[in-house]
Amino acid sequence: MSLKLTYYCPFDETTKIIRVPRETDNLYLQLHDSNDKLVNPSKIFKFSKCKTSEPSVHRSIHQYNDFNCFYKAKDIWEFDNIGVSKPPPNIKNAEFIKVKSIENGEVRNYAIVRYLVCGHCDKGAFGFGGYLLDSEQRENHVEIGFDLSTVNPNDLTYFFYY
Numbered sequence: 001m002s003l004k005l006t007y008y009c010p011f012d013e014t015t016k017i018i019r020v021p022r023e024t025d026n027l028y029l030q031l032h033d034s035n036d037k038l039v040n041p042s043k044i045f046k047f048s049k050c051k052t053s054e055p056s057v058h059r060s061i062h063q064y065n066d067f068n069c070f071y072k073a074k075d076i077w078e079f080d081n082i083g084v085s086k087p088p089p090n091i092k093n094a095e096f097i098k099v100k101s102i103e104n105g106e107v108r109n110y111a112i113v114r115y116l117v118c119g120h121c122d123k124g125a126f127g128f129g130g131y132l133l134d135s136e137q138r139e140n141h142v143e144i145g146f147d148l149s150t151v152n153p154n155d156l157t158y159f160f161y162y
C-alpha cells in the first residue's frame with residue numbers, strides 16, 4: 001500500500017485537489033530560464049500552494065521549501081478535482097518553464113499550455129500542463145507560430161506545485 005498525502009484547495013479549504021505519494025521521485029525544481037539558478041518561491045506569485053491535512057508531516061518530508069518545486073503527475077486523471085485554463089492563442093503568447101529532475105538531474109523545457117485551477121472555485125493556479133520542447137524546438141515552434149490549442153491534452157505533462 002502506498003501512503004499518500006491529500007492536498008486541498010487553500011481558497012475554499014475543502015476541495016481535494018490531488019493525492020501525492022509520500023515517497024516520490026517525481027519532483028522537479030524550477031530553474032531560471034536564462035541562468036539555470038533555482039527559482040525562489042518568494043519571487044514567483046503565479047502558483048499557489050495547496051494545503052494538506054497534515055502540515056507537520058508535509059514540512060518534515062519537504063526539503064525543498066526554499067525553491068519552486070513541482071510533482072510530476074502521471075496524467076491529468078491523477079488529480080481529484082481540477083479545472084484547466086484555456087491555452088494561449090499562439091505559442092508567441094505562451095509562457096515557458098524550465099525544470100530539473102531531483103531524481104536524475106534531467107533538465108526539461110515546457111511551454112505552459114494549461115494552468116491548473118480548483119475544480120470547484122476556479123482559483124489557483126496549482127500547477128500546469130506543459131508541452132515538452134527543447135530550446136531548439138522552441139525557436140522553431142515560435143518561428144512558425146505553432147498553435148498550442150491543437151495539442152491533445154493527453155500529450156501534455158502535468159505538474160503540481162508542491
Ligand SMILES: [Zn+2]
Pocket residue numbers: 009010011012013015118119120121122123
Ligand atoms: Zn477551490
